[in-house]
Amino acid sequence: MNTSVLEVEEKKELETAPIMGSEGVLKCLLEEGVDTIFGYPGGAIMPVYDSLYGYADQLNHVLSRHEQGAIHAAQGYARASGKVGVCLATSGPGATNLITGITDAMIDSTPLVCITGQVASHLLGSDAFQETDIIGISMPVTKWNFQVTQADEIPEALAKAFYIARSGRPGPVLIDITKNAQQSTFDFQYEPCTRIRSYHPYPALEEEPMAQAAKLINEAKKPYILFGQGVILSGAEQELQQLIEKAGIPAASTLLGLSAFSTRHPLYVGYTGMHGNYGPNVKTNECDVFIAIGMRFDDRVTGDVNTYAAQAKVIHIELDPAEINKNIKVDVAINGDAKQALQALIPLLNENTHEDWLAEFHECDRIEMEKAIKKSIDPQQGLLTMAEVVHRLSEYTQGKSMIVTDVGQHQMMTSRYYKFDYLRSHITSGGLGTMGFCLPAAIGAKIGAPEREVIAIIGDGGFQMTLQELGLIMQYQVGVKILILNNEFLGMVRQWQQLFFDKRYSFTEMQNPDFIALAGSYGIPAQRIEKREDLGSAFDSWLSTEGPSLLEVLVEKEENVFPMVPTGTCVSKIRLE
Amino acid sequence: MEEQLYTISILTENKPGLLNKITIVFNRRKINIRSLNVSTSEVSNVSRYTLVVNMTETEIEKVVKQIRKVVDVLGSFYYREEEIYFREIALYKLSYDLYKNNDSLADLLIAHDAKIISTEGDHLVVEKTGSKMETHDLYEALQPYDLLEFVRSGRVAISKSKRRTEAFIHELETSTSNALSIKEF
Numbered sequence: 001m002n003t004s005v006l007e008v009e010e011k012k013e014l015e016t017a018p019i020m021g022s023e024g025v026l027k028c029l030l031e032e033g034v035d036t037i038f039g040y041p042g043g044a045i046m047p048v049y050d051s052l053y054g055y056a057d058q059l060n061h062v063l064s065r066h067e068q069g070a071i072h073a074a075q076g077y078a079r080a081s082g083k084v085g086v087c088l089a090t091s092g093p094g095a096t097n098l099i100t101g102i103t104d105a106m107i108d109s110t111p112l113v114c115i116t117g118q119v120a121s122h123l124l125g126s127d128a129f130q131e132t133d134i135i136g137i138s139m140p141v142t143k144w145n146f147q148v149t150q151a152d153e154i155p156e157a158l159a160k161a162f163y164i165a166r167s168g169r170p171g172p173v174l175i176d177i178t179k180n181a182q183q184s185t186f187d188f189q190y191e192p193c194t195r196i197r198s199y200h201p202y203p204a205l206e207e208e209p210m211a212q213a214a215k216l217i218n219e220a221k222k223p224y225i226l227f228g229q230g231v232i233l234s235g236a237e238q239e240l241q242q243l244i245e246k247a248g249i250p251a252a253s254t255l256l257g258l259s260a261f262s263t264r265h266p267l268y269v270g271y272t273g274m275h276g277n278y279g280p281n282v283k284t285n286e287c288d289v290f291i292a293i294g295m296r297f298d299d300r301v302t303g304d305v306n307t308y309a310a311q312a313k314v315i316h317i318e319l320d321p322a323e324i325n326k327n328i329k330v331d332v333a334i335n336g337d338a339k340q341a342l343q344a345l346i347p348l349l350n351e352n353t354h355e356d357w358l359a360e361f362h363e364c365d366r367i368e369m370e371k372a373i374k375k376s377i378d379p380q381q382g383l384l385t386m387a388e389v390v391h392r393l394s395e396y397t398q399g400k401s402m403i404v405t406d407v408g409q410h411q412m413m414t415s416r417y418y419k420f421d422y423l424r425s426h427i428t429s430g431g432l433g434t435m436g437f438c439l440p441a442a443i444g445a446k447i448g449a450p451e452r453e454v455i456a457i458i459g460d461g462g463f464q465m466t467l468q469e470l471g472l473i474m475q476y477q478v479g480v481k482i483l484i485l486n487n488e489f490l491g492m493v494r495q496w497q498q499l500f501f502d503k504r505y506s507f508t509e510m511q512n513p514d515f516i517a518l519a520g521s522y523g524i525p526a527q528r529i530e531k532r533e534d535l536g537s538a539f540d541s542w543l544s545t546e547g548p549s550l551l552e553v554l555v556e557k558e559e560n561v562f563p564m565v566p567t568g569t570c571v572s573k574i575r576l577e
Numbered sequence: 578m579e580e581q582l583y584t585i586s587i588l589t590e591n592k593p594g595l596l597n598k599i600t601i602v603f604n605r606r607k608i609n610i611r612s613l614n615v616s617t618s619e620v621s622n623v624s625r626y627t628l629v630v631n632m633t634e635t636e637i638e639k640v641v642k643q644i645r646k647v648v649d650v651l652g653s654f655y656y657r658e659e660e661i662y663f664r665e666i667a668l669y670k671l672s673y674d675l676y677k678n679n680d681s682l683a684d685l686l687i688a689h690d691a692k693i694i695s696t697e698g699d700h701l702v703v704e705k706t707g708s709k710m711e712t713h714d715l716y717e718a719l720q721p722y723d724l725l726e727f728v729r730s731g732r733v734a735i736s737k738s739k740r741r742t743e744a745f746i747h748e749l750e751t752s753t754s755n756a757l758s759i760k761e762f
């Protein structure tokens with residue numbers, strides 16, 4: 001007894017030895033289980049970087065080539081590993097360069113803690129060198145933000161930051177730390193945050209809507225499930241499968257829901273949205289009970305909200321109460337975490353099948369195959385198509401790779417034609433549609449899931465927005481496999497120009513550099529192909545290369561993504577060609 | 578759906594920066610805030626924001642839910658005019674000489690239930706508490722008397738509900754629900 005008291009006192013003494021604020025930041029990260037951080041140094045964050053020098057054995061810092069690269073890498077890391085992504089940047093431009101990634105993480109619910117340096121507190125508001133009001137700037141795009149001006153505020157601020165970032169509907173948090181706070185000493189003590197009285201991340205499930213939902217589902221003739229990223233964020237993949245199988249309900253995925261459920265499952269009916277599959281779009285407006293799980297009725301999913309599932313009873317299982325009745329009025333709202341909600345719902349459901357209803361989806365698949373898919377994935381002549389390359393890659397990797405995409409046609413082709421058959425395998429910029437996201441996000445994904453084969457599928461436009469991160473790949477030999485689908489066009493914009501702007505191709509054609517030589521200058525093995533017959537052997541050498549490698553495929557210049565629901569139109573009016 | 582006046586009452590922790598986080602919700606949707614008041618509440622360290630906006634019920638529900646999501650916001654509620662007691666205060670500056678030479682002006686102030694709060698120097702400051710319409714009526718009535726300065730506060734409002742803030746905060750501290758009502762308070 002006495003000895004343990006002594007030990008405690010000794011320990012306490014050790015803990016309370018004053019340390020610098022900058023070191024306190026790192027100790028907080030270690031307390032939160034962080035082992036990897038992405039960042040870029042600069043004046044106002046230098047004290048933290050100086051402390052980091054002594055913590056290199058405990059904290060793996062990955063140096064990007066631009067702060068935007070660091071934050072997208074942190075996003076990719078978070079989404080691949082399920083942990084909080086941590087990003088460090090300096091004040092002023094360092095901080096503002098994070099904004100696109102923070103916004104992306106906000107709309108796609110990615111847990112991030114961003115730590116920015118700030119000028120000394122006596123200089124705040126004085127237009128000091130590299131001073132910017134990053135708290136003001138990031139306010140609309142963070143789940144929470146806070147400025148630390150004294151060292152002793154650091155532990156509480158960071159504890160709150162991690163708690164808020166990862167709990168409930170995850171999101172980005174920014175902590176701005178003035179240089180004087182980093183440079184003054186304080187007594188370090190860490191207490192993880194477990195509760196904030198104004199913040200209730202996990203609502204208690206209510207019984208009544210659960211019973212109503214069960215009744216609707218049990219009595220439904222044509223039930224239909226649409227699941228989103230909420231399933232992945234709550235780790236409810238198994239429960240989702242149980243629900244689908246027990247009640248025998250055809251299920252479709254949103255863009256961010258992809259890989260939450262195997263595309264090879266007989267009850268999987270495809271991917272929904274603007275460029276989604278024919279069946280899931282059309283059947284939305286024919287089902288009798290529509291069950292939305294962990295999704296937010298994005299306009300790219302719903303098209304015209306007035307006609308969307310208007311005939312159906314809509315059940316919405318959603319963690320964020322502000323999403324309920326936001327875009328689509330629902331009949332039954334289950335406000336709760338997807339995993340908990342499904343665990344409560346499944347026992348209330350009858351075992352069931354809906355074979356005739358499922359057959360209607362299969363008939364849609366047949367029509368879509370005939371009118372759209374076949375000519376996309378098997379054009380037989382002309383240049384390779386994006387759809388074809390993705391389809392072949394999907395077969396080659398058996399749908400087991402972790403796929404990271406950018407934004408545009410290649411992204412839609414991937415979501416359509418990569419047949420995901422492994423959980424947590426799809427990372428893309430969904431809500432914000434951030435070109436330049438892919439390369440750094442893929443780097444972060446590979447670092448977050450080193451055991452997985454991570455493939456970055458990028459267009460020639462998006463690649464050039466963040467290609468400086470090839471430097472990061474070179475320095476750390478991150479084994480990302482990069483696939484550039486090069487059509488020398490900003491393809492999706494060009495497609496819209498063709499369909500809606502009378503083929504006036506205003507500034508969408510691109511003259512590109514030699515990507516192979518470029519990769520070569522970073523020491524990354526690369527090859528370019530354009531012939532159909534070379535694709536298989538190119539995959540062989542590209543994917544069997546140890547470490548990073550790049551494959552550029554020259555594809556058809558004016559390929560279009562079909563089917564397509566034009567903006568704001570009824571999903572039943574989906575165009576097949 | 579028709580637009581109408583709504584009063585939003587928000588209970589928050591007393592923290593800097595929160596006002597900005599709340600007004601961002603309106604700014605993003607290009608909603609004009611007609612009046613805004615921040616004060617303490619009857620619970621220590623809890624602030625009360627009172628805003629007036631003109632919106633449809635569908636929109637106000639969404640906005641109030643978004644405000645509720647802001648960390649450090651304890652509660653966010655909206656009311657129709659008949660669900661609250663509300664007042665604004667207006668101050669009017671007039672020339673003291675004019676007042677001395679005009680009996681009708683004194684009668685006017687009495688008729689409007691307005692109070693003279695200062696006669697220092699050559700000025701007269703009049704206070705009128707009431708609805709926006711009442712303070713506006715006096716404003717109109719004073720136009721012929723060379724109104725030197727006019728200012729009106731934001732609305733303050735108290736709901737007709739019997740719930741107590743203290744009890745609400747206690748409920749918050751013990752609850753695991755985030756589905757706390759945005760309608761009743």
